[in-house]
Amino acid sequence: MRSLVQFLVQYGGVGLFFVLEAVCLYLVVNYNQQQKEIWLNSSNIISGTILNFRSDISQYYNLSDFADSLAADNARLKARLNNAQFVQTILMDSTKDVEKQQQYTYISARIVNRTIHLHNNTYTIDRGRKHGIEPHMGVIDSNPGGGIVGIVTNVSDNYSVVMALLHQEIKVPAAIRRNQYHGFLSWQPSNPTEINLIDVPKHAEIRRRDTVETSTHSALFPAGIPVGVVDTFWQDPGSNFHTISAKLINDLGNVQYVYVVNNLMKGEIVKLEEEASGE
Amino acid sequence: MNSSVIKHGIRFVLLVLAQILIFKSIDLDTNGFSYFTIFIYPVFILLLPIRTPTVLVVLLGFLLGLTVDVFYDSLGVHAGASVFSAFIRSTILHLLEPRGGYEVNASPTKSNYGINFFFKYAAIFMFFHIAVYFSLEIFTPVYFNEIFIRTGFSFILSILFIIIYQYLFNPKE
Numbered sequence: 001m002r003s004l005v006q007f008l009v010q011y012g013g014v015g016l017f018f019v020l021e022a023v024c025l026y027l028v029v030n031y032n033q034q035q036k037e038i039w040l041n042s043s044n045i046i047s048g049t050i051l052n053f054r055s056d057i058s059q060y061y062n063l064s065d066f067a068d069s070l071a072a073d074n075a076r077l078k079a080r081l082n083n084a085q086f087v088q089t090i091l092m093d094s095t096k097d098v099e100k101q102q103q104y105t106y107i108s109a110r111i112v113n114r115t116i117h118l119h120n121n122t123y124t125i126d127r128g129r130k131h132g133i134e135p136h137m138g139v140i141d142s143n144p145g146g147g148i149v150g151i152v153t154n155v156s157d158n159y160s161v162v163m164a165l166l167h168q169e170i171k172v173p174a175a176i177r178r179n180q181y182h183g184f185l186s187w188q189p190s191n192p193t194e195i196n197l198i199d200v201p202k203h204a205e206i207r208r209r210d211t212v213e214t215s216t217h218s219a220l221f222p223a224g225i226p227v228g229v230v231d232t233f234w235q236d237p238g239s240n241f242h243t244i245s246a247k248l249i250n251d252l253g254n255v256q257y258v259y260v261v262n263n264l265m266k267g268e269i270v271k272l273e274e275e276a277s278g279e
Numbered sequence: 280m281n282s283s284v285i286k287h288g289i290r291f292v293l294l295v296l297a298q299i300l301i302f303k304s305i306d307l308d309t310n311g312f313s314y315f316t317i318f319i320y321p322v323f324i325l326l327l328p329i330r331t332p333t334v335l336v337v338l339l340g341f342l343l344g345l346t347v348d349v350f351y352d353s354l355g356v357h358a359g360a361s362v363f364s365a366f367i368r369s370t371i372l373h374l375l376e377p378r379g380g381y382e383v384n385a386s387p388t389k390s391n392y393g394i395n396f397f398f399k400y401a402a403i404f405m406f407f408h409i410a411v412y413f414s415l416e417i418f419t420p421v422y423f424n425e426i427f428i429r430t431g432f433s434f435i436l437s438i439l440f441i442i443i444y445q446y447l448f449n450p451k452e
Contacts, residue, residue: 013333017366020341024362027348027355028415035356035418042419 071108071142071257078259079105083222086265104222106259107131108142112159116253119189121164123150125258128158133260138172138220142257146226147250148172148214149258160260166192166252174227175215176206182215183244185227192252195228197244204242206233212246219266283384283452287327291343294320299350302440315432319440320347320357321408324365325401326388326450329381333369340365353416360412364404371403386452389445401441409433 029039059066078084084104109131113124127133133155139162141147150170154161163170165187172185174197181204183197197212210230214221228246235242263269298320305317324340344361348354372387375396382391389397413426413433 009332009334013337013366013369016334016337017362020337020362021359024341024344024355024359024415028359028418029355031354032356035415038418 067257068108068110071110071259074142075106075108075259081222083224103263103265105262105264107133107262109133109139109160109258109260111255111258114164114255116164116166116192120168121166121192121252122153123162123164123255123258125160125162125260126158127260128156128160130157132262133160136220136266137263138218138261139258140221140225140261141250141255142259143250143255145249146213147248147255148221148225148227149250149252149255151220152260162258164252165195165248172221173215173217174212175217176200176204176230177211177213177224177226178207179204180215181206182217183241185212193248194231194245195248197228197230197246198241200233200242200244202235202240202242206230206242206244208232212244219263219269221261283328286452287323290326291323294323295343295346295350298347303351313429315429315436316412317440318405318409318412318433318437319444321361321364321405321437322441322444324361324368325404325441326386326452327368328384328386328452329372330383333366336365336368337362356412356415359415360408363411364408367407368404371400374403375400384452386450388450388452390449390451394442394445397445398438398442402438405437405441406430406434409437 028035030036079102084102084106085100086103087100107127109125109127111123112126115121115123123139125139133152135152135155137152139149139152141149148165150162150164150167151172152160153163165172165185166189167187168189170185170187173182174185175182176197181200183200186196186198188196200206208230211226212228212230214223214225214227216223226249228248231245231247233242233244298318302317302319320343323343324336327336327339340361341358344358345354347357347361351357372381377392377396381387385391387397387400410426410430413429417426417429
């Protein structure tokens with residue numbers, strides 16, 4: 001007992017000091033208006049910071065859901081752009097009000113598998129029949145600068161396979177933006193950043209850095225989407241056509257989000273053209 | 280021993296009275312900003328016998344501060360400062376210990392160890408007391424300048440009055 005008292009006398013000072021300072025702090029905060037307000041505000045700042053930190057982390061985990069919903073929103077907005085509309089007005093005299101009809105809608109999708117260095121490259125996307133995807137739909141890049149990705153070939157319930165632009169069998173109508181001379185995009189297995197525009201009439205005037213865009217002749221893509229920039233062009237001996245080599249606008253090696261283009265009038269065009277050729 | 284306790288008890292009461300009756304009203308208030316507060320009551324802790332256990336010093340400091348707080352209507356602020364300075368008192372005394380050590384039952388006064396010793400002792404002690412006091416009163420590092428200015432002014436004036444006290448009464452214990 002004596003030694004306990006001795007111990008307390010010798011070392012109790014530190015403990016007592018902390019206890020009494022805590023008591024003082026409690027009194028200060030509870031019985032003084034100004035300090036009370038500062039205390040409450042500061043603890044709000046601290047707890048607020050912690051809560052913010054937590055929500056930042058949980059937001060990070062929700063990021064992919066969020067990106068999906070944004071992509072869906074974008075698809076909806078893209079469908080309202082001018083090049084997704086079919087102009088019904090026949091320009092006679094001075095018709096003022098233009099009647100438009102929805103021609104293209106978009107379905108957002110994410111690339112889940114890809115090849116890039118083969119002779120015939122394909123992509124797999126995470127949208128399928130359930131989401132309204134059918135074979136022979138165009139696929140464009142979500143990149144705001146433009147760029148197309150390929151054409152849907154096979155569809156399952158939840159997934160689709162896309163024939164990439166970097167595929168030997170691809171043949172997409174395209175045009176030079178400046179003068180609207182048309183040709184076809186075609187790819188020779190060489191360089192995944194370049195594509196050829198073939199069958200451009202030889203009297204067409206072409207310059208370097210001309211933009212190549214999707215043409216109005218295509219039923220798969222809305223007109224006017226930039227595809228590439230003219231790099232070199234030449235004329236094969238004895239041929240009546242230019243061959244143009246263009247640098248692709250998008251990098252097909254790292255595309256993540258794409259839009260599948262649904263042309264609401266494609267059936268009509270195809271049926272009509274079949275009838276015409278059948279005659 | 281008994282007479283010593285009574286002496287310190289009387290000093291406790293007189294210092295608190297001096298603080299709340301005289302020094303509380305000396306207050307240079309400009310536009311709601313008081314530049315200084317003169318602290319005289321910590322002299323009680325300063326002059327406690329050197330061998331007083333830290334536990335007792337801290338406890339007495341708490342009581343002293345709380346008593347002053349009741350009259351200043353700032354519960355906990357003076358008490359917090361007093362507990363802090365009471366706690367570091369033994370460390371300061373240890374730092375300033377003369378070569379021969381302290382005498383048993385002596386108090387750290389001017390008459391016992393000279394004005395030089397007492398000035399250093401009181402200055403360190405009061406600096407911490409006042410700094411903690413204003414930190415608790417202003418209670419936010421946002422007004423660091425205010426804490427700094429008020430600590431400076433209060434420190435100079437308080438030390439002045441504490442030295443005057445030593446010359447006036449020249450206490451042995």
